[in-house]
Amino acid sequence: SCLQVRGSSQGPVPSADDPEHYRDRRKKDIHNMIERRRRYNINDRIKELGLMLPKGASEEMKLNKGTILKASCDYIRQLQKDRDSMIKQQQQQNKLENAAKQYADRVR
Amino acid sequence: SCLQVRGSSQGPVPSADDPEHYRDRRKKDIHNMIERRRRYNINDRIKELGLMLPKGASEEMKLNKGTILKASCDYIRQLQKDRDSMIKQQQQQNKLENAAKQYADRVR
DNA sequence: TACAGCACATGAGGTC
DNA sequence: GACCTCATGTGCTGTA
Numbered sequence: 001s002c003l004q005v006r007g008s009s010q011g012p013v014p015s016a017d018d019p020e021h022y023r024d025r026r027k028k029d030i031h032n033m034i035e036r037r038r039r040y041n042i043n044d045r046i047k048e049l050g051l052m053l054p055k056g057a058s059e060e061m062k063l064n065k066g067t068i069l070k071a072s073c074d075y076i077r078q079l080q081k082d083r084d085s086m087i088k089q090q091q092q093q094n095k096l097e098n099a100a101k102q103y104a105d106r107v108r
Numbered sequence: 109s110c111l112q113v114r115g116s117s118q119g120p121v122p123s124a125d126d127p128e129h130y131r132d133r134r135k136k137d138i139h140n141m142i143e144r145r146r147r148y149n150i151n152d153r154i155k156e157l158g159l160m161l162p163k164g165a166s167e168e169m170k171l172n173k174g175t176i177l178k179a180s181c182d183y184i185r186q187l188q189k190d191r192d193s194m195i196k197q198q199q200q201q202n203k204l205e206n207a208a209k210q211y212a213d214r215v216r
Numbered sequence: 217t218a219c220a221g222c223a224c225a226t227g228a229g230g231t232c
Numbered sequence: 233g234a235c236c237t238c239a240t241g242t243g244c245t246g247t248a
Contacts, residue, residue, distance in 0.1 A: 027218095032241060034220065038174065039239075045177030052184055064237060066146065069153035072180060076160055079187035086194050093201065139235090140225060146237070147223070172221060 043065075050058065050068040053075055061067055151173075158166065158176040161183055169175055 028242075031219085031243095035222095035241075036239090038220070038222095041174050042177060043239090045174065045181060048181050049177065049184070052181065052188075062237095066149050066153065066237090069150060069157065072184070073153060073156050073160065076157070076180070076184060076187065079184065079191060080160075082191060083187060083194070086191070086198070090194070090198070136226075139227095142236070143225075143238095144223090151223090170221095174221090 046065050046068055049072045050063055053068070053071050057071055057075065058068075061071070154173050154176055157180045158171055161176070161179050165183065166176075166179055169179070
C-alpha cells in the first residue's frame with residue numbers, strides 16, 4: 001500500500017533504474033492488455049445482446065449492462081415459451097389432420 | 109500517485125486523526141458497496157443466462173462469462189430462427205386448410 | 217512459467 | 233450534491 005513506511009534501501013523500491021521494477025512493469029502491462037481484451041469481449045457480447053432484443057421491449061428503457069442482461073433473460077424465456085406452445089399446437093394440428101385423414105379414408 | 113513526494117504538512121495527508129480523511133473514506137466505502145451490488149447483479153444475470161442455455165450446447169464447454177454470453181447470443185439467434193420458420197410453416201398450413209375448406213364447401 | 221479467469225477498489229463522467 | 237454506470241489497473245487463483 002502507499003501508506004507503508006519503508007527505508008530507502010529495503011523492499012521493492014519503485015526506482016526507475018531498478019531492473020526488477022522494469023520486469024514487473026512489463027508483466028503488469030501484458031496482464032493489463034490481456035484483461036482489457038477480455039473485458040472488450042464481454043462488453044461486445046453484451047452490446048450484441050442489446051441489439052438483438054425485441055425493439056418494443058428494449059425501447060424506452062435505460063440500456064445499461066444490467067438491464068440488457070435482464071431483458072435478455074426475459075427474452076429467452078419468452079422465446080422458449082412461444083416455441084413450446086407452438087410445438088404443442090402443431091402436435092394437436094397433426095392429430096386432427098390424421099383423424100381427418102382416417103375419416104376420409106373410411107368415407108371413401 | 110504513491111510515487112509523489114510530499115511534505116509533512118501539505119496536501120491530503122492520510123492521517124488517522126483527519127476528519128476530512130474519515131469523510132472521504134466513508135464516501136468511498138459507500139461507493140464501493142454500490143459498485144459491488146452492481147457487479148453482483150450483472151454476474152447473477154450472466155449466471156442466469158448460463159443456466160437457461162440448452163444443455164447440449166453449454167455442456168462440454170468452459171463456462172466463463174465470455175462463453176456464456178457468446179452462447180446466449182447464438183441461442184437467441186437459434187430461437188428466433190426456429191420461431192420464424194415455424195410461423196412460416198403455420199401460415200402455409202393455414203392456407204392449405206382454407207383451400208381444403210373452400211373445396212369441401214364447393215363439393216357440398 | 218506464462219496465460220486467462222475473476223472480484224475488487226477507485227476515479228471519471230453522466231443524470232437527477 | 234447525491235447517485236449510478238463504467239473502464240481501468242491490480243492481485244489472487246487456477247490451468248496448460
